[in-house]
Amino acid sequence: MSFKIMPKAALPDWVTWLKNRYRVVGPTARQGQYVFAEIASPDELVLDYPTSVLPPKKYLLPQRETLFTFDAQSMQMKANIEWEPTVILGVHTCDMHAIRLLDKVHATGYTDQHYQAHRQHTTLVSIECLSPCMEHSFCKSMGTLTVPEDYDLHLTDLGDSYGVDVGSEKGEALLQGFTAIWDPTSEDYQRINKVMAEKWPRFSYRLNFDVTELPDLLALSNNSSLWNELGDICLGCGQCTKVCPTCYCFDVRDEVDLSLTKGERTRTWDSCQIDRFATVAGGHNFRSTRALRNRHRFMRKGKYHLEAYGLIGCVGCGRCAAACLVHITPVDTFNELYRRHKKGELLEEAKQA
């Protein structure tokens, strides 16, 4: 929509200005790591952060959320749709791609009004990543190294100022009435072009093949012995899915108070890596081994989501790799499948099955 310049010196004032109007959330330093948290004062905000432990997803899909409250005696039930006008600052572009997928999932078929309420009242201020954030990220390979089209405000660090791309009316509203913002000069345009041009070479491709080949590679991999190898070392802890920005599966349970009649139905994050995730009441488990559960996760990320929603399910953030206690990583997994494919092993295993 438009491009503006905000001097870095004006950022604290802007955050304060936003705080008067919204709940403001952003990356903050906690015990040597970075977490998205509500910003109490502008100096807590760290826009130049490597990665966050959890993605900002938690503000759209809280770890625990009440779906409705009930009185089992009177059968009164009341939906609980929660939202708070929120600005999330400093969202990396991988997480922006992830939110784009979450938007699609929750609007496909039946609309999830709980997600939608959070999402409609959330404005995202993303930031261009100018160098790799950590050893495990592979955004360049996944095509998430820059912001997707549907952003609100997008910042680019220009040294002493931020370039501010305005992508939506919601984004524009964050600047309306804030005065320390400038129209760009031709010098600013030159600067942002230089910053962007210098950025690309700093990132390297970490997949040994193009991402567009990933779904077909996985399609050949159903019977690969690699899944058993991963299953043998996987601890089944579910950390990978807990930190994933595109995971959204949930469990539902009823919680009653001491009256034993009043209570609430809640949903909490669940994980397909936990052994009973696909077990039906009669006891049959449709993914009974860690091998099958690992395969399901990687298929979901690299293939199933593309087929179901038109978007690839992994954004290359690397959080699952960083969180895995036994060093199962998507880069190693996909590259190993590719290596075996090149040697003809995948086809051989498929034939034998």
Place this chain on the structure above:
Amino acid sequence: MTTLLKETLKHSSIYLPTPARITAVKDLTALEKLFTIELPSGFSLNHRPGQFVQISVLGVGEAPISISSSPSRSNGSFEVCVRRVGSVTNAMHALKPGAMLGLRGPFGRGFPVERFRGKDILFVPGGLGLAPLRSLINEVLDERGKYGRVIILYGTRTPADILFRDEIAQWQQRTDIEFHMTVDRPDESWTGNVGVITTLFPKIQIHPRNMVAVVVGPPVMYRFVLMELLGKGIAEGNIWFSFERHMKCGVGKCGHCQMHHIYTCQDGPSFSYAEIKHLEEAL
């Protein structure tokens, strides 16, 4: 007249149930009961055979339960056959007529009944598979003239597991139904067939060109019945299943029922073999 689904969609949350009342409870076996559930006044269920509802016992939880009555017999109230197997179904078994439940749905894709018209229909229910299949069987029997031969091959583990005995007695007497049943393990009183469900196939003549087969049963049964049906030459698109999966939401969000890229609660639970034969984990 509104439908339960329209009401569900009107709610500000897709997860909010509508209250409904149990009007009758009938013991079918030691494990299974048939519940008649009455919708609020002015509501209709308007389901298709093969669909399911999410049933809540508030304070305990919610479970997906297939609808057992046919659409034509579900005006204002409908039936579900429930095996006592998890927390929600155990709680349901403790309920008496007059007790209240929460309902959402009906969800999922039912069987494409229109496409079955004019064809011979082979029903293959195994065990509790008769519960969802009864909805389709009675739909077909309610409009018997629209279909060709009606064949039912029913198998249970033991004679004590036989569901809907009254109806089965009627099916056995009707001359326009070919009905055969078998048990895996007989008791002293049993004089009928003994063996797994596939042992019933030699008893019937199949003209594959004009036949639709609908198979619903425990996961282990599908492969064996499928081999039998394919061996008889029935087209892959005319072999239908209903899949059981763990479900929490019923609306394609919670992820539990996913197989391959498909949410069973949305694109199923009814699938033809042609649709799922390439999907890992389907069978």
